[in-house]
Amino acid sequence: MLIIGIAGGSGSGKSTVVKKIVSRLPKNSVSVIYQDAYYKDNGKLSAEERAKINFDHPSAIEFNLLVKHLDMLREGKEIPMPIYSYLTCARAKETIPVVPNEVVIVEGILIMSNPRMRDRMDIKIFVDADADDRLMRVIKRDIQERGRSFVEVLEHYETFVKPMHLQFIEPSKRYAEIIVPQGGENHVAIDMITSRIRIAQQAKQIGI
Secondary structure (H helix, E strand, O other): OEEEEEEEOOOOOHHHHHHHHHHHOOOOOEEEEEHHHHEOOOOOOOHHHHOOOOOOOHHHEOHHHHHHHHHHHHOOOOEEEEEEEOOOOEEEEEEEEEOOOOEEEEEOOOHHHOHHHHHOOOEEEEEEOOHHHHHHHHHHHHHHHOOOOHHHHHHHHHHHHHHHHHHHHHHHHHHOOEEEEOHHHOHHHHHHHHHHHHHHHHHHHOOO
């Protein structure tokens, strides 16, 4: 099994990179785990309290469970990946089954800020993008998917996203073996990553 970590700031294009890598590899050979599924369940908090949650701080994520699930996949066991809602800040009763596969991709803004996560990654990738490009994507996403107004998005970005990016996410870039500028539009980088994954797969298969 090859475990690949794909990190980067909010709105950097991580999800697009993941989708394009998956589309270039053999069908049903890749499983994807999303850091966002592992946010702590805060559904019992009031609406006012939920508005103050800092989703861009490592403490918001249940890394113990995420690490446990990665280890289970490595051992050949299926995992129940949580389903998390940004609207309610709670986990659903249902889960998504994720099967062990030749390639497992873990995607999220903070995955490389955690030493135990880094130790489990065979390839670490950081998707880089200009701050203004990331902000535009965050505005569009948060309004459409997370029910925030334009003003709320800007306030949230200034209060949480930007300072946490500078404190935790940007510094984690130094752990990456591969940095992808321009996100999912960097077709050359994605082709190179796909080739690197194939080579790594072959090396594992013959025990190198």
